[in-house]
Amino acid sequence: MSDPLLHIEGLRVEVEGREILKGLDLTLDKGEIHAIMGPNGSGKSTLAYVLTGRPGYEVTAGKIAYNGENILDLAPDERAQKGIFLAFQYPTEVPGVSVVNFMRTAYNATHPDDQKSAMQFRMYLQEKIDLLEIPTELVDRYVNQGFSGGEKKRNEILQMAVLQPQLAVMDETDSGLDIDALKHVSAGVNKLANDEVGILLITHYQRLLNYIRPDKVHVLMAGRIVRTGGFDLAERLEAEGYAGIAAELGLTDEEIAELRSAEAKV
Amino acid sequence: MTDRLTRDALEGLASSLSEPGWMTERRHGAFDLFEKLDMPDPKGDEWRYVDVRDFDFGQFDVPAVGGKGVELPAEVADRGVIFTDLATAATQHAELFKEHYFTEVPTDEHRFTALHGAFVSEGFFLYVPRGVEVELPLEAFHTVAPGGSVFPHATIVVDENASLTVVDSFRSEDSDRPALCASVVEVEARRGSTVNYISLQRWGRNVHHFQTQRFTGHRDSTVRSLAVNLGSTFARTQVESVLTGEGSFSEMLGLYFADADQHFAQRTLQNHAAPHAVSDLLYKGALKERSTSEYSGLIKVAKQAQGTDAYQANRNLVLSEESKARSIPQLEIEANEVRCTHGATVSPVEEEHLFYLMSRGIDRVTAQKLVVFGFFGEVLDRIRVPAVRDELADAISSKVEGSQVLEMSA
Numbered sequence: 001m002s003d004p005l006l007h008i009e010g011l012r013v014e015v016e017g018r019e020i021l022k023g024l025d026l027t028l029d030k031g032e033i034h035a036i037m038g039p040n041g042s043g044k045s046t047l048a049y050v051l052t053g054r055p056g057y058e059v060t061a062g063k064i065a066y067n068g069e070n071i072l073d074l075a076p077d078e079r080a081q082k083g084i085f086l087a088f089q090y091p092t093e094v095p096g097v098s099v100v101n102f103m104r105t106a107y108n109a110t111h112p113d114d115q116k117s118a119m120q121f122r123m124y125l126q127e128k129i130d131l132l133e134i135p136t137e138l139v140d141r142y143v144n145q146g147f148s149g150g151e152k153k154r155n156e157i158l159q160m161a162v163l164q165p166q167l168a169v170m171d172e173t174d175s176g177l178d179i180d181a182l183k184h185v186s187a188g189v190n191k192l193a194n195d196e197v198g199i200l201l202i203t204h205y206q207r208l209l210n211y212i213r214p215d216k217v218h219v220l221m222a223g224r225i226v227r228t229g230g231f232d233l234a235e236r237l238e239a240e241g242y243a244g245i246a247a248e249l250g251l252t253d254e255e256i257a258e259l260r261s262a263e264a265k266v
Numbered sequence: 267m268t269d270r271l272t273r274d275a276l277e278g279l280a281s282s283l284s285e286p287g288w289m290t291e292r293r294h295g296a297f298d299l300f301e302k303l304d305m306p307d308p309k310g311d312e313w314r315y316v317d318v319r320d321f322d323f324g325q326f327d328v329p330a331v332g333g334k335g336v337e338l339p340a341e342v343a344d345r346g347v348i349f350t351d352l353a354t355a356a357t358q359h360a361e362l363f364k365e366h367y368f369t370e371v372p373t374d375e376h377r378f379t380a381l382h383g384a385f386v387s388e389g390f391f392l393y394v395p396r397g398v399e400v401e402l403p404l405e406a407f408h409t410v411a412p413g414g415s416v417f418p419h420a421t422i423v424v425d426e427n428a429s430l431t432v433v434d435s436f437r438s439e440d441s442d443r444p445a446l447c448a449s450v451v452e453v454e455a456r457r458g459s460t461v462n463y464i465s466l467q468r469w470g471r472n473v474h475h476f477q478t479q480r481f482t483g484h485r486d487s488t489v490r491s492l493a494v495n496l497g498s499t500f501a502r503t504q505v506e507s508v509l510t511g512e513g514s515f516s517e518m519l520g521l522y523f524a525d526a527d528q529h530f531a532q533r534t535l536q537n538h539a540a541p542h543a544v545s546d547l548l549y550k551g552a553l554k555e556r557s558t559s560e561y562s563g564l565i566k567v568a569k570q571a572q573g574t575d576a577y578q579a580n581r582n583l584v585l586s587e588e589s590k591a592r593s594i595p596q597l598e599i600e601a602n603e604v605r606c607t608h609g610a611t612v613s614p615v616e617e618e619h620l621f622y623l624m625s626r627g628i629d630r631v632t633a634q635k636l637v638v639f640g641f642f643g644e645v646l647d648r649i650r651v652p653a654v655r656d657e658l659a660d661a662i663s664s665k666v667e668g669s670q671v672l673e674m675s676a
Contacts, residue, residue: 052625055617080627092622096640105636106626142640143622159626
């Protein structure tokens with residue numbers, strides 16, 4: 001048997017001295033789509049960032065193996081060069097840097113055996129733009145600057161299409177989108193899903209999963225995966241909320257109170 | 267022994283230029299002022315934080331005479347454009363020249379304009395007749411020898427509905443002997459005309475650069491200036507737009523990138539004297555290593571200048587902990603119907619930006635380069651002379667690459 005695409009075991013992560021992930025286990029194979037659902041503050045974004053190596057996220061225990069290789073000591077750019085991609089919840093604006101220039105630099109950095117000239121890259125990029133039905137003018141603008149919420153998310157999906165990662169982590173790609181934008185972005189993800197890529201969909205709400213059907217649904221709560229199931233688990237969460245499951249799991253009163261207050265803020 | 271900047275040296279310079287007597291008289295007047303004036307006060311508005319009180323004028327040789335001269339393309343000359351050195355202008359176009367020479371920028375502004383007036387050593391007079399559009403950029407080059415001095419002067423008059431682009435370049439080799447440049451640029455944009463003036467300060471190390479640029483825009487004129495500071499050890503650039511005509515427009519761009527122990531000081535003035543004029547200023551600079559910069563900019567709106575739109579922004583990107591940028595925006599508004607915005611920022615490269623770029627596989631140094639380019643893009647995109655844009659892109663790139671700071675933080 002070959003190694004799974006992603007194997008996380010007993011992962012503990014601290015941010016500014018506070019433990020956020022408290023022993024997380026997860027295995028994802030190529031060709032699979034897994035949803036990670038959880039309330040605010042459960043550690044969803046922390047999982048996304050720790051996979052991409054964001055500074056400030058300290059792994060205190062456990063391991064992350066990507067294609068069997070420990071990636072914890074790799075810098076963000078090295079991880080990306082190996083095929084790990086994060087679609088950001090809040091994509092960063094980079095003033096003055098055009099999308100096309102940024103993407104070509106990134107493409108050539110992640111594809112050392114296929115360096116593309118500006119002209120070649122334009123043609124390649126246009127294919128992806130057509131595939132995802134994204135307005136061409138977007139790529140001549142500065143990265144995420146003045147983009148609407150929907151445009152930012154589309155731009156993330158476009159980058160995924162261009163870079164062709166093996167592991168795509170999508171952090172709340174549905175947040176802040178109206179229903180049309182959600183459908184459009186979901187259609188894009190579906191077009192990019194294939195046997196060669198593993199997708200981790202991180203979301204608070206079940207509605208995204210109406211458009212992108214996951215193979216598995218994991219519930220992340222208080223820093224751990226507490227339940228794993230199929231689409232029905234997502235439906236149940238939508239109906240009952242997270243607090244119901246928390247009680248059933250025997251989380252402490254304190255943890256439940258934390259969850260309720262986090263949910264109340266939404 | 268070589269001559270220093272004395273009155274005798276002034277006489278020698280004047281006679282070798284074979285200029286008319288009134289010009290030499292003016293030199294003497296300026297030299298009198300130079301002797302009389304105090305050094306600019308670092309506590310005053312115009313030279314705030316720029317302390318030149320110990321500046322030693324005695325260390326520089328007299329200027330070489332004449333400089334490189336300027337060339338006027340034949341097809342432009344045929345259309346009545348005058349583009350010539352000052353002595354030639356003073357003999358062949360005596361009246362026109364005398365009417366404009368040292369009118370926008372008088373010699374008595376401070377000791378450096380006075381010294382400039384006494385020792386003007388090269389430069390040009392440029393006149394574009396009514397309605398003539400000069401499409402190709404006209405160029406002038408200035409240089410200075412190690413230990414020497416140069417006093418370039420530009421007098422530019424663009425007549426009604428005419429248009430013009432000028433690129434004024436200042437370049438020399440690095441040297442361990444200090445040199446001096448004191449330059450004056452005076453521009454009159456008449457009714458409905460368009461002037462683009464670009465100064466490219468790319469002196470070698472150890473040059474001390476002082477420049478005053480003043481633009482007067484008459485009714486419905488458009489004046490665009492770009493002041494670039496990349497070279498020298500010390501540079502002070504003063505750029506002023508005087509909007510005397512209703513409906514006139516002035517775009518003022520600045521681009522600077524300092525490294526090592528370079529020090530750049532910039533002073534700008536948007537002087538609104540007429541109603542419904544627009545000025546739009548954007549000065550952007552990056553600093554690395556131990557370099558420092560000061561920017562101080564004033565928007566002045568006179569009582570009669572109703573309907574003024576004036577924008578001013580100074581943005582600084584600080585690439586090292588040792589470098590420092592200071593920014594002082596000022597407003598002086600007497601009219602009551604105006605729209606003015608001004609803003610200044612001094613900020614480091616944001617880790618957030620770097621992480622986003624790196625998360626796509628781009629290494630840290632390349633990511634930093636992208637961010638620096640991105641920072642300057644806003645100015646570069648507004649430069650209308652492609653060759654200048656390319657030259658600046660190259661210069662910025664080599665400044666970034668030469669950086670020890672970027673390697674350090676990698």
